[in-house]
Amino acid sequence: MSKADAPRLPRIQRRRHFKSLMANAVIMTLAGFAILPLILVFSYIARSGFPALNLDFFYKLPAPAGETGGGMGNAILGSVAMVIMSGVMSIPPGLLCGLYVAEFSHQKLARLLRFVIDLMTGVPSIVIGLFAYAMLVVPLGGFSAWAGSAALGIIMMPIVSRTTEEILRLIPDQLRESGLALGLPRWKVLLRLIMRAGRSAIATGVFLAVARASGETAPLLFTSFNNQYWSKSLSEPIASLPVQIYTYAISPYEEWHRLAWAGSLILVTVVFAINLLSRLLLKRTSN
Template sequence: MNHTVLTEHMTKKYQQRKITNRVMIGLLASASCIALIPLLSIFIYVLAQGLPGLNLNFFTQLPQPIGETGGGMANSIMGTLTLILTASLFGIVWGVGTGLFLSEYPPGRLSNVVRFSADLLSSIPSIIIGLFVYTLIVIPMRRFSLLAGAVALGIIMIPTLARSTEELLRRVPVHVREAGLALGLPRWKVILRIVLLGNSRAISTGIILAIARVSGETAPLLFTSFNNQYWQRGIDQPTSSLPVQIYTYAISPYEDWHQQAWTGALILVSLVFMMNMMTRYLLSPRRSSK
């Protein structure tokens, strides 16, 4: 008798728990969907606003003077690409190098200071980094330049890359490094050729993410690389870039410039989207099992 009462009680409890479980999963799922709404609406809106202005001229022509219609952002697209390339030249070496130092050399006071500084640097607003480069490069050179913009973007890349490289390399087991040392290879060779190259795919996803992060930066470029209505003329000359051009056109009073700004935004978003897709591809299980 007692036994059936207990069983009945437990069945009831179990039913209740099942319902609670369903409700909670439902809540979590809807919360996740709500989180997707801003992303999707930005994407759809940019697509809707940007597509009408999308044509071949946009990629091949320079901006037209005020009052004339047509023209494109060819110089800004090129400018953004050169900025990213130049920034990567030293940002990657510096960032990955710092990550190597943090993961491969014995922990000590120096590495703690470096790690803490990297974390601090990554939380500094990018406009401050722009100001820093402004006083460091723009004032002494007496002009805005591609170089200054690239240095600003490169500095922003360093902490992200340093930390992602460190995290990735920490996952490489110690015995892999020891196997290299036991073959009579000097430590630096083990680190570069076995630890780093052996994980080049994971490292490159870190690099792509860092590039994606800086490619949309606007604030530090406003007073470093500035803007330019013509083709890029040299590393010591101001250059146009997509984010700054979008900013300039978006706050202008002209209707066709607004259209151009939307199309520019579409290109920029697609660029970042493509870079993120690339990391997914590089890290896909199908490839890593090979």
């Protein structure tokens, strides 16, 4: 007699339920493993970074090897300067590229651009450093803030473009049509209506690109290089927080390790803050 002919409900198949429970447990454990590193990394940075943090850290120059004290004032300033410069260089073209790719996708050139921007987001940042070296360091005769900013800008541009494109594609066609129906020229519709409609989501993308650039190290190693002092011009090598952290972390000095942890704490805090703020901004405007 087969099971379905039994007069009542079949018995519980404990083996199957046990398997299901086990699988659930495994999945939860794996999810735990995914979050664990965040807790580990952050707690170590906080624990090692806070004690090394003081006011000096923010405005003093690094102390020479073997001495205690000193700060990363020049590196912080250098990072801020280069991120601002790279933003100025990359955000406007990034926005326009995104606009072009999203709104003119019937043009062959726009589709080609989309392909290339996809390619660019996948280029390892160290390779972009090589390019900036060849393009700017060699012709200008040395490492400079310009070269570092350009490298960061090349990393940011495709990110800005991709987010802009994605956001604009979500904006309903009625908005475009209603603008055009008013007799506005297309460029005004795009810049004034469409870009404005998506502006907070686009701003999120821009912020995330800025966060990414603030933490990039590899492309700066041989473009802006490093500097133990305040840079007097943008054509000199310039210190930056990530490069300084790297240099200090691989150095043999205890004191420098402490400063590297403090620098990491600052860097992670800034990057997290930008991420959180941009998400809050997005959430507030989308509600």
